[in-house]
Amino acid sequence: MNTRHSMNRILLPAILGLLLSAAASPASASDTLEADVCVYAATPSGILAAIAVKREGKSVILVEPSRWVGGMLGAGLKPLQDCPNYNATGGLTRQLLPLLGSDAEPLVDGDRRSLDPKAIREDFAELLRENGIEVVFEHRIASCEKNTDARITHAIFDLAPFDELGCPIAEPQEKASLAVKAKVFIDASYEGDLMAAADVPFRVGRESEEEFDEELAGVREPMEIAPIDPFIEPGHPESGLLRWVEDDHGKPIGAADGYTQAYNYRYYTTANPEYRVPITPPKNYDPAEFELVGRYVAHLAATTDDPEALRKKLVGIFPGWKNSGEWNYQRSSLFSMSPLGISQRYAAGDYADKAAVWKAHQDYLRGLHTFMSADSRVPENYREEVAELGLDGRVHPDTAGWPHQLYIRVSRRLDGRYTITAHDVYNRTEVDDPVALAQYGIDTYPARRIWGRDENSETWVGIEGKMFIGGGKGPTNVPYPVPYRAITPEAKDCRNLIVPVCFSASHLGYASARMEPVFMMCGESAGIAASHAIEENVAVQEIDAGRFHEALEAAGQKLTWDPDTDVSSAGSDYSFTSLLRQCDQDGDKAVSQPEWDAGKKNWEWLFPKIDTDESGTLDKAEYQAFQDYKAAHSDWAKKLRKDALPKP
Numbered sequence: 001m002n003t004r005h006s007m008n009r010i011l012l013p014a015i016l017g018l019l020l021s022a023a024a025s026p027a028s029a030s031d032t033l034e035a036d037v038c039v040y041a042a043t044p045s046g047i048l049a050a051i052a053v054k055r056e057g058k059s060v061i062l063v064e065p066s067r068w069v070g071g072m073l074g075a076g077l078k079p080l081q082d083c084p085n086y087n088a089t090g091g092l093t094r095q096l097l098p099l100l101g102s103d104a105e106p107l108v109d110g111d112r113r114s115l116d117p118k119a120i121r122e123d124f125a126e127l128l129r130e131n132g133i134e135v136v137f138e139h140r141i142a143s144c145e146k147n148t149d150a151r152i153t154h155a156i157f158d159l160a161p162f163d164e165l166g167c168p169i170a171e172p173q174e175k176a177s178l179a180v181k182a183k184v185f186i187d188a189s190y191e192g193d194l195m196a197a198a199d200v201p202f203r204v205g206r207e208s209e210e211e212f213d214e215e216l217a218g219v220r221e222p223m224e225i226a227p228i229d230p231f232i233e234p235g236h237p238e239s240g241l242l243r244w245v246e247d248d249h250g251k252p253i254g255a256a257d258g259y260t261q262a263y264n265y266r267y268y269t270t271a272n273p274e275y276r277v278p279i280t281p282p283k284n285y286d287p288a289e290f291e292l293v294g295r296y297v298a299h300l301a302a303t304t305d306d307p308e309a310l311r312k313k314l315v316g317i318f319p320g321w322k323n324s325g326e327w328n329y330q331r332s333s334l335f336s337m338s339p340l341g342i343s344q345r346y347a348a349g350d351y352a353d354k355a356a357v358w359k360a361h362q363d364y365l366r367g368l369h370t371f372m373s374a375d376s377r378v379p380e381n382y383r384e385e386v387a388e389l390g391l392d393g394r395v396h397p398d399t400a401g402w403p404h405q406l407y408i409r410v411s412r413r414l415d416g417r418y419t420i421t422a423h424d425v426y427n428r429t430e431v432d433d434p435v436a437l438a439q440y441g442i443d444t445y446p447a448r449r450i451w452g453r454d455e456n457s458e459t460w461v462g463i464e465g466k467m468f469i470g471g472g473k474g475p476t477n478v479p480y481p482v483p484y485r486a487i488t489p490e491a492k493d494c495r496n497l498i499v500p501v502c503f504s505a506s507h508l509g510y511a512s513a514r515m516e517p518v519f520m521m522c523g524e525s526a527g528i529a530a531s532h533a534i535e536e537n538v539a540v541q542e543i544d545a546g547r548f549h550e551a552l553e554a555a556g557q558k559l560t561w562d563p564d565t566d567v568s569s570a571g572s573d574y575s576f577t578s579l580l581r582q583c584d585q586d587g588d589k590a591v592s593q594p595e596w597d598a599g600k601k602n603w604e605w606l607f608p609k610i611d612t613d614e615s616g617t618l619d620k621a622e623y624q625a626f627q628d629y630k631a632a633h634s635d636w637a638k639k640l641r642k643d644a645l646p647k648p
Helices: 003-010 044-055 091-096 117-130 193-197 287-303 307-317 343-347 351-374 380-387 507-513 516-536 545-554 576-583 593-599 604-610 620-632 636-642
Strands: 031-040 060-064 134-137 139-146 152-159 174-187 223-226 231-233 236-241 390-392 434-438 442-444 448-453 459-464 467-469 480-483
Touching: 031 044, 031 134, 031 516, 044 060, 044 091, 044 117, 044 516, 060 139, 060 174, 091 516, 139 174, 139 193, 174 193, 174 516, 287 307, 287 351, 307 351, 343 351, 351 380, 434 516, 442 507, 480 516, 516 545, 576 593, 576 620, 593 604, 604 620, 604 636, 620 636
Parallel strands: 031 060, 031 174, 060 134
Antiparallel strands: 139 152, 152 174, 223 459, 231 236, 434 480, 442 467, 448 459
């Protein structure tokens, strides 16, 4: 069966619409467009928001800063890659995730998987055409006009085409080239730029442990420490620091700071000359910029005897970690394929800052490829292997193989009516206004690279800020709801704005919820909410909650999760019902020590800790008490190896 045709059948019949390309017909300064809803950014979230608006019978304009649609899913990330529990998805997202890009012809090349980002972009473009969505490309938000009722009346956009390698530019080609008037605005960008232009409060950086009582918030301990000298002249601090390491700011563990986790490209390489696009050095390339990388390579070579183990470590530096056919950041390495310590300049920076940070990622990757191909400290066989690699030109043919979207893991975060925190991730909260479910571990990449001295006054270099609490399934393996209040600002700040991507969350909460399927579901719910606000002639914060909930259910959104009845597609969950399915061999609705040992290999030691009444069997109350203990202690296994659970 042709999956594109099957995808057509799940969507509404196509209606006539206008697909605008600013590259072909740039808007003049006098251009003003009007619609019921304006959606900013053709990310997957923005696309689903726009489709939802059209399905509700309202008009919509979708404005995209670049020349492409699909955001990170169109740039290398796979639709199901960060979806650990497909059964927790709903709405159009559930229908699309298995289909996007699935009918692309597999290419016989060991560097690739069959899911082609180009095919995903084409599928998203087809969705837009089928639904008659008007798209304005190459326009980025410049300002918003608000009235005295805290409503955005107009959004003003600059014409600012991306460059030939897929990077944004610092200065626009034409200022204020487009105005869009709408009743409701949806900011579905990764940056929250329209939200900021509307003067809506937002967060950046990391909160302290105290602000939301989050155990692992704020500054963390350095990791991946290596005994290498960070100074330009080894042993001489007065000579200054090498590039890509910085002084520790000195804030204590758990303190707030302005740093945020690393960004990077999710990119494809190939050694096949038929498809290979050369990775050339950046302008003014200087190998001294990568001297610290060279010292780290020398350290690895001196401390790793096995050649294959050494090669694996070198791969982590460049090209990185191969995720699902494309390269990602290798966070277990002191160095990997993108720079550290600059993401925070992008998060709340102006367009010149963003352009500089984006280009710095591209130049760093180009320079690192050159360095790892040439520096004598890199083993010769690996230098030759790296030199053979280029970008795969089939994936991004119009930008010389470079992805058109940098992986912006987090930027601004709305300071809204509800803040998603680690407590939500651990299922410790109650939410009565869900718009989607989220499920993932608290997943952060390093924020900075610092140096210090050990107790013997020997210098070291390490990274700080990475964690992956709970793995892909999350710390409890139970989904949690994203509230409508988290995607809407306070009414006093703006009464007609919804933010389904840069939603209201702490650094740790966002690190779990920030996955594309969640953004997509929130986008669809945002489109429905916007339509209801228009129909009811109220602020987005004041829509009829019951009617909205019914509309979300009618759209197929998955809004609640009952561990006793819902079954995770990610495998066994942690409910007592699941435990009985796994271990109860005699059907007595309890689990004995032998049944536990048979069903929970390598966890035999844990049974006596949970069996607090020492009866030799586990009942539902005991197992729930154990789950509650896990939710309250991220290091529960370490604690329970030493101590027993408190008796009820």
